[in-house]
Amino acid sequence: SGIDINSLQTYSPHDFLPIFKAKNKNQLQKIIHSLGIHLNAAKILSRYNNPIPLRWFLQSAKNYTMQKQLCIQLSRRTNDFEVDGEHFENESEWIQLLEDMKILQGDGRGVLGEISIEGIYENFISGLLKFRLAREILLPTDESHPLKMDITEKLVINASREFFDNATSGNMNHAEIELIEATHALSEKKICYQPGVPIHPLHIRISPNRLDFIDRLLSTYEDAYRDPNSIIKLATKLGYRNDKVAEVKVMAMLADAALRDNNFVTAYDTCVDLVNVIKAMASANKGDNENTELALANDAAWRICYEVAKQENYRDLEQQMTLMGYALSLCPSDQIADLLNLWRKLDEEQRSARTLKAKTNLPEKSVSEKVKPAVERVESVLMTPLFQGDRLKNLVSSWLGSGF
Structure with missing residues (x-):
């Protein structure tokens, strides 16, 4: 409409009257509907100690970067403040956060509409330190999985890397991340720890000879030797760097x-x-x-x-x-x-x-x-x-x- 959004805070009700008079009924209904979405979003955000001025919703419309920043703030800030006197570690509160983030996404029509539903889960998991709960959310046993398995695996790998990159201590070196990536690579190839037992990082960690997994991979896939660089790279991730x-x-x-x-x-x-x-x-x-x-x-x-x-x-x-x-x-x-x-x-x-x-x-x-x-x-x-x-x-x- 040609109005400078940043100047709206200086408008009085009388200033808005001619603007609304110029709108037809459908346009006014759309404005009221958007206002309702924004007010509900503001209520949700204030619940997580993240108040946002109403003008932000207008400024961030169709702006992926601004919405992404809010999404990250929402998933991270829950670890930094207290709710009802207790740290935000209650599982029901985490589940409620996920539901609220999905409401804000609104099937692409909410205030986080530029973020895909996969992106909502990714940001949520990146802030979630309860791994058992993450597994229950991503791999529920009583209902269909919310995301495809390959997306889930990628999401977990990225979240693990995010935890490491943002750790306050560097004592847990890059080998920990590489171990997770090695497990992921072996799992993708359906390499099991034992017949019928999927491989986990703990299996690799306690294995007396991790090169056995390389031997098992080469025995299972007859042409795997044709990509020697990938095999050698996998060996380094198993803990044999240098x-x-x-x-x-x-x-x-x-x-x-x-x-x-x-x-x-x-x-x-x-x-x-x-x-x-x-x-x-x-x-x-x-x-x-x-x-x-x-x-x-x-x-x-x-x-x-x-x-x-x-x-x-x-x-x-x-x-x-x-x-x-x-x-x-x-x-x-x-x-x-x-x-x-x-x-x-x-x-x-x-x-x-x-x-x-x-x-x-x-x-x-x-x-x-x-x-x-x-x-x-x-x-x-x-x-x-x-x-x-x-x-x-x-x-x-x-x-x-x-x-x-």
Whole structure:
């Protein structure tokens, strides 16, 4: 109508008379109806010690930001004042607050009409510290759920993050939020703690080996290994942030999952990446021969490298030899003999393949340019770490001397 809302407080009843005279009957009924909604809203808000001047209702009409601010104030302020001499912690009072917020929303026609009903629940839950009550409200057993399950899950995650971000103490670090997110991710994948028992944060917290959940996920979803970043990110949220041993173990699980899917390319690439992580660990711990973490990482690495290399269906001898070189350089001394048996078998197959290729008269490099025999390449490149100590000198020399 061209009237400055901010100036309404200076108007007298006589000033309003010509304004109302210019309105027809329908317009006047609409104004009276809106006034009734505003007065009822003001009554509700004053009940929660949140008085609002009537002009605010005109200013906030169709204004999402202003309505959102009021919604947040309403859900938060209940923790800061007392009602009838008692703190606002009575469950019936919380339930009444939710009902009043829904009245203010008014199916999109109230003073909080710009806020969706999902938004009302989100703001309410973000201020509610009674989690059992929140569960009863969001997941009632005697009536239909007020929100879809995916919206409910997202709402709870956001509320949990809100509690953490606004905590007065930072002692509960980010790992607590990550644990909730990890539980959410595992639950979405229908990973159970036990058959028929949904997983809860407590199950993860008390688990002696949280990587078991990663293994269970990879076993349940055969193609989950194709998104390694998500799997590694999940491991960090399970409490293994900056844990290189856990990272190596997870990568070994990914390689094993690829192997079960007969994806030798991914399995090989993952093993190479895994060995690079171990190289970085070894470099950072140079001179520490008794490093327990490095020993644990080496154990997981050599086993998966050996497991991939020995597969009968693997048709890339060069890659198999590379993996065996890794396995030999990382395994404990008492495992070397068994691994060298496979190494010798692969080397013989590689020599046979070269002989067969020569017989087919395919173009080859000159003798001086031919690839060195596998044993020589391992001695000069892959097996170098083995000769840095005395544990293999005699054993490997005997193999070389016997024509291996």
